Amino acid sequence: MKPIHASGGLLFRPTDRGVEVLVVHRPRYDDWTLPKGKDDPGEQPRDAALREVAEETGYRARIVAPLGETEYPGPDGRPKKVAYFAMRPVDGAFRPNREVDEVRWLPPDDAARLLTYPHDRRLVRDVDYDALTRTGRLFLVRHAAAGSRARWTGDDRLRPLTPKGRRQAERIAHRLAGEGIERILTSPYVRCRQTVEPLAAELDLPIEEVDALAEGSTRGELMELVEPLIGCNVVLCGHGDTIPAILDGLEARGLPLPVPYEVKKGSIWVVDVEGGVPRHAEYEPPPPV
Numbered sequence: 001m002k003p004i005h006a007s008g009g010l011l012f013r014p015t016d017r018g019v020e021v022l023v024v025h026r027p028r029y030d031d032w033t034l035p036k037g038k039d040d041p042g043e044q045p046r047d048a049a050l051r052e053v054a055e056e057t058g059y060r061a062r063i064v065a066p067l068g069e070t071e072y073p074g075p076d077g078r079p080k081k082v083a084y085f086a087m088r089p090v091d092g093a094f095r096p097n098r099e100v101d102e103v104r105w106l107p108p109d110d111a112a113r114l115l116t117y118p119h120d121r122r123l124v125r126d127v128d129y130d131a132l133t134r135t136g137r138l139f140l141v142r143h144a145a146a147g148s149r150a151r152w153t154g155d156d157r158l159r160p161l162t163p164k165g166r167r168q169a170e171r172i173a174h175r176l177a178g179e180g181i182e183r184i185l186t187s188p189y190v191r192c193r194q195t196v197e198p199l200a201a202e203l204d205l206p207i208e209e210v211d212a213l214a215e216g217s218t219r220g221e222l223m224e225l226v227e228p229l230i231g232c233n234v235v236l237c238g239h240g241d242t243i244p245a246i247l248d249g250l251e252a253r254g255l256p257l258p259v260p261y262e263v264k265k266g267s268i269w270v271v272d273v274e275g276g277v278p279r280h281a282e283y284e285p286p287p288p289v
Helices: 045-057 108-114 118-126 129-133 163-176 190-203 219-229 242-251
Strands: 004-015 018-026 031-033 036-038 059-073 079-092 102-106 136-142 183-186 207-209 234-238 268-274 277-284
Touching (some): 004 129, 018 108, 045 059, 045 079, 108 118, 163 268, 234 242, 242 277
Parallel strands (some): 136 234, 183 207
Antiparallel strands (some): 004 018, 004 036, 018 102, 136 268
């Protein structure tokens, strides 16, 4: 008998009290379960999982890690294969709908006790939440083109982007808009803030100005900034000295980097962090404009 393919999400969030997991109540079955649903024809499991979580819970999420497949008999006796993914919410809020009338954020043990089905309980109990909460992506952006420092006669902190730089900023926003960005941090220099303004507008996120990303900051100051951000998908926009300083600090923690490496204006370094350890970095040159 051909199985039914579905996808779902183990949606979790770190809090001051520890990790919480989202469980949903389906009035049709009067059960407590994890959000999931059938894959559409031709739909990839990752896309189906994100769609189903958004439809049932109201949360737009980002995938942190795949959690494998669970197989069990469906209501009609046909085998059902569900691909699950660990997810963190990016934004949104729950509103009752025809599929789900109530959700609860609970500690994993409490969630497992409430869940109706053994396969859901096993999944919730077996996850390494400590590793998942420290898994994310750092997007290290050097500000876009801002003209010549030597030709600028005013306060250099106020030097703006050039028309080319503004076009680059728009392209950067287009590139990062689908990455599940949770926070945007920038040097307070005008050229850095202008670089991330299109992205902030696209995602409706605040821009956080941080002195540690300004020119002249030490590697120690920058790593003190980065450490609490590990596990988030976050943009950090800085300069030709601060972005390399962050990369060097991450390299000291085990991140493999090519020698030498580039950090051109308008470029992006994408750093994957798994379980608190920087594993992989990829350089994206400035977008053509």
